[in-house]
Amino acid sequence: MKPRLVFVHGIGGPLDSAAERDEWVRALAEGARAAGHAGKVSALTQGWAADIRFAYYGDLFGAGQAQGSALDPTADQESLLLAELLREAVDEAVDARLADPAGEDKIRVLTHARAQLDPKGAPQGPGSALRQTLNAANTLLSVPGLRTFGGWVSAKAMILRLSQVARYLARGEPDADGVPLDRRIRRRVVEALDPVGPTIVVSHSLGTVVALEALHEHEGPVPLFVTLGSPLGMRTAVLPKLRPQPPGVPGQVGRWLNFWDRDDFVAGGPRPEKLLRPNSRAVLPVSTRVDSDGVWVHPAVRYLAHPAVAGPVVEAVEAATGL
16 A cells, blocks of 8 residues: 655745646655655656655635735734744744845845734834834845745735735634634644554745644554745744643654755744753654755755755655655
8 A cells, every 4th residue: 555645835926736736746856866865766756666645725815815914903912923934934934044244235235024923112002013024024025035936025915925824824814613723724624634554744934834733633653744945833823722731742743854945034043952842752843954055045846856856855755654
């Protein structure tokens, strides 16, 4: 029986899930070849080695965004969460650049954005957190790559995408049956997992938060859990808001590999192993820095094409087949 390989996407607009799945598989195949597993690529791409599924939930954000809830000054909880998230992301980005002389210009932009998130003497009240966040986002768009390659043509577009993390963690937006947004999102992931057989889970960005929480609800074996460009290490914006608390490694996870790129603005706190409790098997994340070429390194396919990422995934799939 084939193991499952489940991809869990992150922030972004509406997707063609079938096309996105194929793109992730192609990137994984590219990385597998670079890792010396060229002979295993056909079995992967043709679906012989694994039952590959793409856990898609992007459409669940559509209704709220269409109504403008992410940019509604009355949505104070989401606005405060978003400001907190952006503040910590900026701090992490500054720390990552301090030892790099070539990063001085970027540090100046980041420092200015940080000041805009905590302006001295700024009036408080409804919508203030949103205004400050929009101002900082507009400044951040002058960082090379964020506007051109990140697909964020405006501060509003950037905030709409990043707000998905805040909306998930806010645990609100119930549907007609009273089921909140975060639970509906996790349900999509849980449904993609094999309830009995082994599942290798590869998650990205916000999807790492969703997958972590979903795996706490899952009873089937997970020989490998991979997180790419994850915000799970954010001590203030994300960690205290995870469920269940205190945050830890799901019991069914046999191995957890976390990959981060220093130039990935969305990834924050790159070493969650310092913050999470191990599971009963003493499993903790093992974080590895990878470096991709280019100015926009956040997309999942950039990570998947790296041999350090693809190699362990392909090896885990092969091991789970029992061959």
